[in-house]
Amino acid sequence: MTASHRVKLKPGDTIGILGGGQLGRMLAMAAARLGLRCQVFSPDPDSPAFDVVLNATCAEYADVEALELFAGDVDVITYEFENVPAATAMVLAARRPVLPAQKILETTQDRLIEKDFVKKLGIGTADYADVSSIETLRAAIARIKLPAVIKTRRFGYDGKGQAIIREGDDIAQVWQDLGTKSAILEAFIPFDREISVIAARSADGAVECYDVTENEHRDHILKISRAPADIPEELAAEARGIAEKIASALDYVGVLGVEMFVVQGAGGPRVLVNEIAPRVHNSGHWTLDGASISQFEQHIRAIAGWPLGKPVRHGPVIMTNLIGDDINDFERWLTVPGATVHLYGKGPARPGRKMGHVTQVGAIPPKSG
Ligand SMILES: Nc1ncnc2c1ncn2[C@@H]1O[C@H](COP(=O)(O)OP(=O)(O)O)[C@@H](O)[C@H]1O
Ligand SMILES: [Mg+2]
Structure with a gap:
């Protein structure tokens, strides 16, 4: 029996989150709504996640004493970024359950190991x-x-x-x-489009996938996500099946994002896996306003040992990232009918920095060129 199968939090219990960015912030906000507390560990004093939790640990990931104190304060530990150092995860896992499990980081931190893993499952990659x-x-x-x-x-x-x-x-x-x-x-894959699947898996092996999302990048950074992706249902089912297969093969507990390319094959369109994110994913931010249960809540439920939700999408959804100077436009977004604005409370709007996002459910503006 692994540690993951023993976790069963009660309202009032505390989740430790490694990493203090916007993903940690939105995880903590989702946990709060379920009556759970969070403690965030991050070396950056300006971590946006610190603003939404009562207890924060500002220390280096190599600070064993700080890690031990942190572990002592929490009931389960999760992370919002995949580059958690192996030594950090090891110190923590010796004291508290770490979910998703530490061994998953070894697979997903290294593109070669990750691609070998995906290939072994019989799933296509570049x-x-x-x-x-x-x-x-x-x-x-x-x-x-x-x-x-x-x-x-x-x-x-x-x-x-x-x-x-x-x-x-x-x-x-x-x-x-x-x-x-x-x-x-x-x-180099001359893809038709980029899609992703956000999947949640519970410790007892149940998997819930959100509708496949279609993603547009600018300067290699996600700019726009649309759900559902404009692809045939069989292809969407194939994409969800791939995410489920990956989650199950990893014995994953929590939410993961699988990025994929849609390519034209001899027998019609097919999907290739690009990369796996062992965490909540930017292309799943639409679920905050566009679905009955967000990816953040699903992740919290999974690591708490609670049942996953069956998320219902409220309609067609578009999510627009506010990157760098886009943030200067936030007041205009506040006045757009139907738009829900999320600001991450970050400091300077450096180029490429994710500052916030906007969700629009229902009427979908046409695709940009
Ligand atoms: N093999 C490839 N062929 C074509 N485009 C690619 C390929 N690999 C990556 N890209 C493009 O670059 C983007 C970022 O690459 P990715 O591997 O997802 O790295 P990361 O998101 O970690 O920076 C992808 O979303 C895609 O647009
Ligand atoms: Mg990527």
């Missing part, structure tokens, strides 16, 4: 190769062909740590610019 030197990069290019995408195995997000390699590019320069010896090369 063709990929392990790259650890200029020689292996050249060999990978010879096999996979260009254009291709090189990605660092670890710590990439919002398009950071990756580059497209095109015919004629200076390969030695690309390799030098990447600044790591641990990468993968992926075939």
